[in-house]
Amino acid sequence: MDAGKDAAKDAAQxxxxxxxxxxxxxxxxxxxxxxFTRDEDLHAYREMLLIRRFExxxxxxxxxxxxxGFCHLYIGQEAVVIGMQMASIExxxxxxxxxxxxxxxxxxxxxxxxxxxxxGRRGGYSRGKGGSMHMFSxxxxxxxxxxxxxxxxxxxxxxxxxxxxxxxxxxxxxxMGDGAANQGQVYESFNMAALWxxxxxxxxxxxxxxxxTSVARASAQTDFSKRGLSFGIPGEQVDGMDVRTVREAATRxxxxxxxxxxxxxxxxxxxxxxxxxxxxxxxxRSKDEVSKMRxxxxxxxxxxxxxxxxHGVDESELKATDAKVREIVNDAAEFATNDPEPDPSELWTxxxxxxxx
Amino acid sequence: MATDILMxxxxxxxxxxxxxxxxxxxxxxxxxxxxxxEIETDKATMEVEAIDEGVLAKILIAEGTENxxxxxxxxxxxxxxxxxxxxxxxxxxxxxxxxxxxxxPAPTPDMQAEGQADKPAPAAKTGDDAxxxxxxxxxxxxxAKEPVMEEFPAGTEMVTMTVREALRDAMAExxxxxxxxxxxxxxxxxxxxxxxxxxxxxxxxxxxxVVDTPITEHGFAGIGVGAALAGLKPIVEFMTFNFAMQAIxxxxxxxxxxxxxxxxxxxxxxVFRGPNGAAARVAAQHxxxxxxxxxxxxxxxxxxxxxxxxxxxxxxxxxxDPNPVIFLxxxxxxxxxxxxxxxxxxxLPIGKARIHxxxxxxxxxxxxxxxxxxxxxxxxxxxxxxxxxxxxxxxIRPMDTDTVVESVKKxxxxxxxxxxxxxxxxxxxxxARLMVDAFDYLDAPVIRITGKDVPMPYAANLEKLAxxxxxxxxxxxxxxxxx
Numbered sequence: 152m153d154a155g156k157d158a159a160k161d162a163a164q165x166x167x168x169x170x171x172x173x174x175x176x177x178x179x180x181x182x183x184x185x186x187f188t189r190d191e192d193l194h195a196y197r198e199m200l201l202i203r204r205f206e207x208x209x210x211x212x213x214x215x216x217x218x219x220g221f222c223h224l225y226i227g228q229e230a231v232v233i234g235m236q237m238a239s240i241e242x243x244x245x246x247x248x249x250x251x252x253x254x255x256x257x258x259x260x261x262x263x264x265x266x267x268x269x270x271g272r273r274g275g276y277s278r279g280k281g282g283s284m285h286m287f288s289x290x291x292x293x294x295x296x297x298x299x300x301x302x303x304x305x306x307x308x309x310x311x312x313x314x315x316x317x318x319x320x321x322x323x324x325x326x327m328g329d330g331a332a333n334q335g336q337v338y339e340s341f342n343m344a345a346l347w348x349x350x351x352x353x354x355x356x357x358x359x360x361x362x363x364t365s366v367a368r369a370s371a372q373t374d375f376s377k378r379g380l381s382f383g384i385p386g387e388q389v390d391g392m393d394v395r396t397v398r399e400a401a402t403r404x405x406x407x408x409x410x411x412x413x414x415x416x417x418x419x420x421x422x423x424x425x426x427x428x429x430x431x432x433x434x435x436r437s438k439d440e441v442s443k444m445r446x447x448x449x450x451x452x453x454x455x456x457x458x459x460x461x462h463g464v465d466e467s468e469l470k471a472t473d474a475k476v477r478e479i480v481n482d483a484a485e486f487a488t489n490d491p492e493p494d495p496s497e498l499w500t501x502x503x504x505x506x507x508x
Numbered sequence: 509m510a511t512d513i514l515m516x517x518x519x520x521x522x523x524x525x526x527x528x529x530x531x532x533x534x535x536x537x538x539x540x541x542x543x544x545x546e547i548e549t550d551k552a553t554m555e556v557e558a559i560d561e562g563v564l565a566k567i568l569i570a571e572g573t574e575n576x577x578x579x580x581x582x583x584x585x586x587x588x589x590x591x592x593x594x595x596x597x598x599x600x601x602x603x604x605x606x607x608x609x610x611x612x613p614a615p616t617p618d619m620q621a622e623g624q625a626d627k628p629a630p631a632a633k634t635g636d637d638a639x640x641x642x643x644x645x646x647x648x649x650x651x652a653k654e655p656v657m658e659e660f661p662a663g664t665e666m667v668t669m670t671v672r673e674a675l676r677d678a679m680a681e682x683x684x685x686x687x688x689x690x691x692x693x694x695x696x697x698x699x700x701x702x703x704x705x706x707x708x709x710x711x712x713x714x715x716x717x718v719v720d721t722p723i724t725e726h727g728f729a730g731i732g733v734g735a736a737l738a739g740l741k742p743i744v745e746f747m748t749f750n751f752a753m754q755a756i757x758x759x760x761x762x763x764x765x766x767x768x769x770x771x772x773x774x775x776x777x778x779v780f781r782g783p784n785g786a787a788a789r790v791a792a793q794h795x796x797x798x799x800x801x802x803x804x805x806x807x808x809x810x811x812x813x814x815x816x817x818x819x820x821x822x823x824x825x826x827x828x829d830p831n832p833v834i835f836l837x838x839x840x841x842x843x844x845x846x847x848x849x850x851x852x853x854x855x856l857p858i859g860k861a862r863i864h865x866x867x868x869x870x871x872x873x874x875x876x877x878x879x880x881x882x883x884x885x886x887x888x889x890x891x892x893x894x895x896x897x898x899x900x901x902x903x904i905r906p907m908d909t910d911t912v913v914e915s916v917k918k919x920x921x922x923x924x925x926x927x928x929x930x931x932x933x934x935x936x937x938x939x940a941r942l943m944v945d946a947f948d949y950l951d952a953p954v955i956r957i958t959g960k961d962v963p964m965p966y967a968a969n970l971e972k973l974a975x976x977x978x979x980x981x982x983x984x985x986x987x988x989x990x991x
Contacts, residue, residue: 277773312734343724501770
């Protein structure tokens with residue numbers, strides 16, 4: 152409780168400009184941003200690029216009619232999940248909403264399996280039965296992929312409940328968007344997580360639009376880091392476009408949760424370049440707004456620039472990485488296009504598990 | 509005028525209780541609000557407060573007396589200026605005083621079927637008995653002729669216990685057996701259960717495994733599902749299933765569908781349990797039977813037991829089942845006693861109906877509290893020469909159609925009994941299945957006896973009318989037999 156208060160206060164004090172909520176303020180490169188080593192920047196670059204290229208390919212396949220239904224792309228938000236993953240350890244659980252492809256790749260799920268699920272093929276992670284919004288990997292401790300806005304917050308709190316019950320030292324990284332952050336069950340979960348000191352980090356990915364509704368039009372309190380204050384949950388606003396600030400805040404938050412001090416909220420100020428889903432032309436914002444973010448705050452470009460200017464990485468080395476990532480994504484698309492659809496008998500499987508005893 | 513203090517009811521379903529302690533003695537002056545005595549049932553303890561002023565003239569029921577029926581005079585208060593000795597001598601015939609909070613006498617439904625409640629219910633007194641549904645036989649002594657399906661070895665010792673105790677024992681046994689099993693819900697721990705179903709679990713298993721939650725069904729149902737996805741085996745108690753409406757998204761969209769959506773990777777071994785359907789006099793928002801709702805959803809199993817034995821064996825099975833199970837209990841049945849086999853590990857198969865009573869003339873299919881109407885009707889019918897076969901579904905999903913169809917092949921007639929609403933109800937499902945699977949065997953249309961197609965009213969007479977009645981079941985059975 153006291154620790155929570157202090158951390159929240161610290162956060163508010165250390166980022167006064169961010170607290171004002173202006174995107175400009177939040178996305179101004181932090182003057183004393185933590186530095187990454189060359190290897191860390193290279194890692195972040197490759198991981199974020201994989202998500203970017205994967206999502207671009209998914210958009211392309213959607214346009215070709217190979218992916219159906221809803222398809223929500225993560226382009227622009229890559230630094231959030233990669234920075235979070237860089238601060239987590241193996242066995243920490245990840246759960247999120249429907250904009251989930253990036254989280255899957257970040258937890259180490261195979262591009263082929265994710266893409267084949269998008270195309271509804273038997274080689275997909277859910278054998279073609281889940282689709283874009285519903286994919287899981289027990290092996291990678293990725294618990295979905297949930298299509299009901301906000302539901303994953305209670306579920307992620309339940310994952311943390313299991314961690315606490317088992318005293319296994321693991322932390323649940325529970326993601327939601329700025330839209331989900333207004334759902335009632337989020338606050339029910341905050342209350343219980345704080346009450347029982349559950350090891351959960353709530354990551355609110357504030358990309359400024361809940362579908363077509365801007366944060367200001369939907370939220371009485373637009374500083375999402377404050378959303379847990381009445382439960383004594385510390386929170387921070389974080390520049391979610393800079394993978395370094397993300398990892399730094401994530402390290403603090405995860406340590407807080409893992410050490411038994413209870414939940415922590417990170418508001419990641421980020422931006423999605425594409426529409427809410429593939430069918431959204433995003434008329435609710437100006438082209439200038441989007442291009443300004445892309446040109447000045449792109450999470451991948453910032454790392455690329457750093458790698459060249461700060462770490463002296465040769466342009467050709469990066470081009471090799473680019474090519475390698477493209478190769479992975481093309482292979483995934485190839486697989487997802489040619490993999491057969493599920494056998495019709497799959498209609499009737501996985502409804503119930505056989506009782507063992 | 510002397511005033512009788514009557515034994516109060518703590519709840520609409522309470523029939524009797526223990527007078528545990530007198531806090532005033534004869535001769536004491538009492539004023540409104542004074543605590544006179546403490547009473548308790550297996551569910552709760554309550555103080556009896558004086559409403560009128562006067563002198564406690566006589567204590568009629570000594571402290572420590574058990575099984576004091578609701579509305580029994582327990583003391584006499586002499587009014588101001590009244591002769592105390594004379595009042596005491598009035599012998600409990602003074603003007604009755606509702607006495608305490610919760611003083612509404614329990615309008616006890618005629619629920620004493622084969623599962624004997626602790627004692628016959630006092631007849632409810634309302635102004636217009638004629639309007640009430642025809643009274644059922646006061647007690648049913650008829651035990652099904654022969655046990656039709658033995659689910660435990662012959663000669664097994666039987667112990668009599670309430671449904672409430674059977675449920676508690678089932679949970680305790682499974683919690684001893686498997687450290688991943690825990691229970692969470694409102695008032696399950698410190699309070700010992702809103703309906704005392706979780707009595708003593710906190711004492712035995714501690715706060716880590718018996719978890720009191722805030723009143724936030726949506727949130728804690730989701731937390732339970734999340735814990736189950738992580739491999740724990742939660743029992744989530746809803747104080748009643750009416751409140752599970754707040755949580756139904758997590759039950760349906762998260763618990764029931766995740767296995768399928770994950771291509772078989774993520775099972776959800778969770779039990780959602782609690783009282784379902786009408787209790788007594790709690791009106792529309794607290795009286796909804798959700799059997800049909802949950803039974804509509806692939807990915808769920810739905811159990812609704814009637815007897816204590818089934819409650820125990822099926823709850824144990826539900827806790828062990830690797831799938832989400834909706835376990836629908838009934839408040840009125842909690843206090844009823846049945847024989848339960850004394851076995852170390854009594855587990856029943858989910859998805860098997862039981863022929864509760866054999867008969868050859870008409871099949872009556874029911875479940876949960878619906879069985880009380882079905883069994884009483886069967887006895888009444890027997891007196892009129894019609895032998896009904898009564899099938900207790902026990903599990904609503906997956907539904908044991910085979911047992912029903914086999915019975916209908918024999919009887920050629922079928923009626924269904926449930927307290928839920930008629931449209932798209934469990935009875936409607938049975939009718940649809942019989943149309944396909946037993947069409948050639950039917951000698952009459954299948955008739956559904958259900959709760960009426962209205963929100964549950966509060967008034968005692970209207971509530972009675974809204975529920976099914978034994979008379980309706982009898983009438984329907986006779987009509988399909990063309991008698």
